[in-house]
Amino acid sequence: MSVSDxxxxxxxxxxxxxxxxxxxxxxxLLASAGRSYLYQVANLIMIFSLLSxxxxxxxxxxGLLQLGxxxxxxxxxxxxxxLATHFKLSIGITLPAAGLAAGLVxxxxxxxTMRLVSIYxxxxxxxxxxxxxxxxxxxxxxxxxxxxxxxxxxxxxLGFDLSKPxxxxxxxxxxxxxxxxxxxxxxxxxxxxxxxxxxxxxQCADAMGIDTARLKxxxxxxxxxxxxxxxxxxxxxxxxxxxxxxxxxxxxxxxxMVVLGGLGSLPGAIVGAVLLIGLxxxxxxxxxxxxxxxxxxxxxxxAILFLPKGLIGExxxxxxxRRQFGRGRSIPGHEGGVGWK
Amino acid sequence: xxxxxxxxxxxxxxxxxxxxxxxxxxxxxxxxxxGLIGPNGAGKTTLFNLISGFTPPSSGEVHFKGRRIDGLKxxxxxxxxxxxxxxxxxxxxxxxxxxxxxxxxxxxxxxxMLSAFTGRRGVSERISQRGLxxxxxxxxxxxxxELAANISYGKRKYLEIARALAMQPDLLILDxxxxxxxETETKALADFIASLHADGMTIILVEHDMKLVMSICRRxxxxxxxxxxxxxTPAEVKADPAVLEAYLGGDDA
Numbered sequence: 058m059s060v061s062d063x064x065x066x067x068x069x070x071x072x073x074x075x076x077x078x079x080x081x082x083x084x085x086l087l088a089s090a091g092r093s094y095l096y097q098v099a100n101l102i103m104i105f106s107l108l109s110x111x112x113x114x115x116x117x118x119x120g121l122l123q124l125g126x127x128x129x130x131x132x133x134x135x136x137x138x139x140l141a142t143h144f145k146l147s148i149g150i151t152l153p154a155a156g157l158a159a160g161l162v163x164x165x166x167x168x169x170t171m172r173l174v175s176i177y178x179x180x181x182x183x184x185x186x187x188x189x190x191x192x193x194x195x196x197x198x199x200x201x202x203x204x205x206x207x208x209x210x211x212x213x214x215l216g217f218d219l220s221k222p223x224x225x226x227x228x229x230x231x232x233x234x235x236x237x238x239x240x241x242x243x244x245x246x247x248x249x250x251x252x253x254x255x256x257x258x259x260q261c262a263d264a265m266g267i268d269t270a271r272l273k274x275x276x277x278x279x280x281x282x283x284x285x286x287x288x289x290x291x292x293x294x295x296x297x298x299x300x301x302x303x304x305x306x307x308x309x310x311x312x313x314m315v316v317l318g319g320l321g322s323l324p325g326a327i328v329g330a331v332l333l334i335g336l337x338x339x340x341x342x343x344x345x346x347x348x349x350x351x352x353x354x355x356x357x358x359x360a361i362l363f364l365p366k367g368l369i370g371e372x373x374x375x376x377x378x379r380r381q382f383g384r385g386r387s388i389p390g391h392e393g394g395v396g397w398k
Numbered sequence: 399x400x401x402x403x404x405x406x407x408x409x410x411x412x413x414x415x416x417x418x419x420x421x422x423x424x425x426x427x428x429x430x431x432x433g434l435i436g437p438n439g440a441g442k443t444t445l446f447n448l449i450s451g452f453t454p455p456s457s458g459e460v461h462f463k464g465r466r467i468d469g470l471k472x473x474x475x476x477x478x479x480x481x482x483x484x485x486x487x488x489x490x491x492x493x494x495x496x497x498x499x500x501x502x503x504x505x506x507x508x509x510x511m512l513s514a515f516t517g518r519r520g521v522s523e524r525i526s527q528r529g530l531x532x533x534x535x536x537x538x539x540x541x542x543x544e545l546a547a548n549i550s551y552g553k554r555k556y557l558e559i560a561r562a563l564a565m566q567p568d569l570l571i572l573d574x575x576x577x578x579x580x581e582t583e584t585k586a587l588a589d590f591i592a593s594l595h596a597d598g599m600t601i602i603l604v605e606h607d608m609k610l611v612m613s614i615c616r617r618x619x620x621x622x623x624x625x626x627x628x629x630x631t632p633a634e635v636k637a638d639p640a641v642l643e644a645y646l647g648g649d650d651a
Contacts, residue, residue, distance in 0.1 A: 246514035247504050247525050250493070254501040257490035264450060264484075266476035266505030266565060275511055321492070372492040 071324075079103075079230050084223065096222035098338050100294045103233045104287050106330040109314040110240050111283035113326035117315050117370070118244045119276045120256025120377060122179035125186020126311050129281040131193055131303030133159040133288025138206045138298050139199070147213040152232065152289045159285020160278050162189070167277040171270050174259070186308055193300040205299025212293050229290050236283050241323055243279065252276055253321070256372070317360045319370020320377055328368055332356070401464045403428040403600060404449075404569060409458035409468075410624075411441075411448055418444040420624035421458070426602065428568075431595040433615035434604045437644055440621040442604045443485055446573055449602075450482050451475040463568065476505060481567030483558045485574045485604075491547035495538055496529055498546050498557055502564030503528035532564035536590070552583050556590075563594075570594070571602045576610050588614050612636075620644065 087095055112126045133155035140151045170181040193200050200206070211220035212228065219228050243249060251272055254262035259269050292298050314333050318325025337353060366373045402425040411419045419441040426432055436442050447453040449460055451472040460468040467475050476482075481502070490498050503525040513521050533539045536556040541549050546557060555575060562570055572591070576584045584607055592614045595601055605611045611618060611632075618635045620628040622644035628635050635641055 242514045243511065247500055247509055247522055248511055248514040250497050250500050251504045251509070253493055253497070254490055254504075257492060258488055260452070260472070261484065261488045261490070262501065262505070263472040264452075264476055264482050265502050265561065266473050266508070267501065268473050268508075279511070376492075 076234070079234065080227070084226060087226065088223065093222045096226050097294070098334070099226060100229045100290070102331055102334045103229050104290050104294075105311070105314065105334050106327045107233045107236050107287040107290075108284055108311045109318070109326040109330040110237050110323055111280045111287070112311050112315050113318075113321075113323055114240055114244055114252070115276050115280040116312065116377075117320040117322065117326065117372075118249055118256065119252040119273065120372075121273060121277065122176075122182070122377065123277075123280070123308075124179050124183035124305075124312070125189070125308055126182075126280070126284055127303045127305070127307035128186040128189035129159040129163055129284035130288045130291070130307070130311075131189060131298075131300070132162050132281075133285025134292040134298045134303065135193060135200060135206070135288070136285065137289035138208055138292040141208050141210050141293070142206060145210065147210070147215075148228075148289065148293050149214050151293070152286060155289035155292075156282045156286040159288065160282030163281020163284075164274065164278040166281075167274045171273040171277070183305075186305060190300060190304050193303060200300070203300060205297055206292075208292060208296050208298075211296075225294055229294060232286065232290060236286055237323075237327075240279075240283060243276075244323055253371075256321075256377075313357055316374045317357060317367055319364075319367025320374055321371030322367065322369045325367055325369045401461065402426065403430075403463065405459075405461040406445075406449070407459045407461070409445070409448055409460060410456050411444055411453060412456050417624045419448060419455075419621075422621070422624075422626045423458075424619055424626065424629065426569075426600065428600055429595075429598055430617060431591070431601045431603065431615050433611035433618040434602055434621065435606075435608070435611055435618060436621035439623075440644075441624040442621055443573060444624075445621065446482065446571055446602075446604060449475075449571065450480055473505065476565065476567075477508065479568035480571065481562035481565045481569070482571045483562055483573055483575060485577070487551075487554055487558060487578075489546045489554050489557055489561070491545075493546055494542065495544050495546055495549060495557055496533065496542040499529040499532050499560050499564045500525055502532065502561040503566075506565040528564050528566065532560040535563055536560040552579060555579065555587070559590075567599075569600045569602070571604075573604050574606060575603070576605055576607045584610055 083099060087099060108126065108130055112123055115121050116123050136158040137148070137151035137155040140146045140154055166185050170178055173181055194202060211218065212225050213219065214228060219225050244252070251262070251267050254265065254267060255269050255272055262269050291302070310333060314329030315326050317332065318327065318329030333353065336356070340352060360367060361374055404426040406422060406424045409419060409422045410417065422445060434442050434445070444453060448455045451467070451470055451474070455468050458468070459466060462478055462480065465478065467478055490501065507521050507525055509521055516522065530539070533542055536559060538553060538556055538560060541553065546554065549557065559572070559575065575591070576587055579587060588610050591601065591603065603611065603615065616631060618630065618632055619626060620635055620641050627640045627644060628638045
C-alpha cells in the first residue's frame with residue numbers, strides 16, 4: 058500500500074548505499090590508511106550509532122525523555138566483561154547475555170516508572186542512571202571500581218579469532234547493522250505509529266484504545282537491550298572498561314546525537330552519532346586540542362537554535378521539552394518558532 | 399427485556415465539594431443519535447470523561463453492551479467499542495494524516511511488537527484498509543500523506559472524527575465537533591454526522607450550536623449544574639420550563 062509506506066523504493070536504495078559504505082568503502086579506506094587507531098574510531102562510531110538509534114526508539118519515537126541511557130550501555134559492558142574474564146566466554150555468548158541483562162534491568166526500571174508522566178519520568182531515568190553508575194564505581198569486589206576491568210581474551214566468535222582490526226570491524230558492523238535493522242522495523246511500522254501517538258499525546262492515544270503503559274514498558278526494555286548489546290561490543294573491542302565510560306556525560310552525549318540528528322528520525326540518529334564522534338576525532342587530527350569541546354558545544358547550540366527539528370527530525374526538541382512540562386497543553390509551536398510559547 | 403446498549407445509572411462525580419455530575423441516569427439504544435446540551439459548566443464534558451474512563455466516577459455505574467465499564471482504563475473502554483473526539487482538537491500534529499488515522503485502527507487491532515516484522519500481510523493489511531476507509535469517509539484521502547499540522551482547521555476536525563471511525567466503534571461520542579467552524583462548515587458537518595447515523599452508528603453529541611443539535615438529533619438530553627433536567631425530542635425540550643430556566647434564568651445564558 059503506497060499510503061502506508063511512501064518511498065519504499067527510495068529507502069531500499071538508501072539501505073543498499075549505506076551497506077556498501079559500511080561494508081566496502083569504509084573498510085577499504087581504513088585498510089589503505091592502515092592505522093589500527095582509525096579502526097577503533099570506526100568501531101566507536103558504529104557502537105554510538107547503535108546507542109543513539111536505540112535511544113531514538115524511546116526518546117525520538119515514543120517521546121520518553123531518557124536521561125540514563127549510558128547506564129544500560131554500562132550494564133551490558135560489565136555483564137560481557139565479567140562473563141569474559143571469569144568464565145572465559147566468547148562474544149557469541151556474552152553479547153546476547155549483555156543484551157538480556159541490560160534489557161532486564163531496563164524492564165525492572167520501567168515497571169515502577171512507566172506510570173510517571175512527563176518530566177517525572179525523565180528525572181527517574183536520570184536518578185537510576187546515576188545509581189547504576191555509582192554501583193559500577195563502588196561495588197569494588199565485582200566491578201573493580203574506578204580501576205575498571207581489562208579483557209585479555211580478545212574477540213573470539215564461534216572459534217574464529219576476530220581480534221585483528223579488520224575482522225573486529227566487520228563483526229561490529231554486522232551486529233550493529235542487524236540491530237539497527239530491527240530498530241528500524243520497530244520504528245517504521247504501525248507499531249512505531251503507536252509509539253509516535255504516545256509521543257504526540259498519550260491521553261489521546263489512550264482514547265484510541267492504545268495500551269500506553271505496555272508500549273512504554275516494551276520500548277524502554279527493547280531500547281535497554283540494544284544499549285546492552287552496544288556495551289558488549291565496546292567491552293570486547295576496547296579491551297578495557299571503567300565506570301567513566303558510562304557516566305551522565307555519556308547519556309547526554311547520546312541524547313545530543315538524537316537531538317542533533319532530529320527527534321524521530323532514525324537516519325538522523327546515525328548522522329548525529331557520526332558527527333559527534335567523528336568530528337572530535339577529526340579536530341584532534343588538526344590539533345584543535347581544547348577547542349574541540351567548545352566547537353561541539355557550538356554545533357549543538359546552533360542546531361537547537363537554527364534547526365528546531367534537528368537535521369532531519371519529525372518533531373522539535375523544544376516541543377518535546379515543552380510537552381514534558383506542560384501535560385495536556387496544546388502545542389502551538391508548529392510554525393517552527395523557537396521559545397517558550 | 400434485553401439490556402440497553404449504553405446504560406448510565408445514577409452516575410456522579412465530585413471535584414472536592416463541587417458535584418460536576420450529580421446522579422445522571424440515561425439509557426441509549428443502538429442506532430440512536432442523542433444530543434447532549436446544557437449551559438457552560440453543566441457537566442457535559444465531565445459526563446463524557448466518565449463514560450470514556452478519563453475521569454473515574456465517584457458514584458454510579460456505566461454499562462455498555464451488557465458489560466460494566468466504569469472503573470476500566472480509557473484504553474480498555476476504547477477497545478470495548480467507544481470512540482471519542484475531544485473538545486479542543488487533539489490530533490497528532492507531527493504525523494501524517496494517514497498515520498493519525500492508522501492509530502485508531504492500531505488501538506482496535508491491539509497489535510504487538512512482532513507485527514513490525516510480519517510485513518504487510520495480516521494485521522498490517524487490515525489496519526491499512528481501515529485507515530483508508532476512514533479517510534475516504536471524511537473525504538481526506540487526497541491529504542493522506544500531508545503532515546496533520548499542515549492541513550486546515552476544518553479538515554483537522556474531520557481528521558479527528560476519522561481517527562475515531564478507524565477504531566470501528568459501536569458508539570461514537572463527539573465533544574463539540576462544530577466549535578470554531580463557520581456556518582457553512584457547520585451545516586456540512588451536520589450532514590456528515592446525520593449520514594453516519596443513517597449508516598447505523600450510535601452517536602452522542604455534545605454541542606453548543608443549538609441549531610446543529612436541533613436539526614439532526616431526535617432525542618436531546620439537557621444537563622444543568624450536573625443534573626439531568628430534561629430528556630426528550632427537540633420540541634419537548636424546547637418547551638420545557640426547566641430548560642428555559644436553565645438557559646435564560648442563569649447568569650451565563
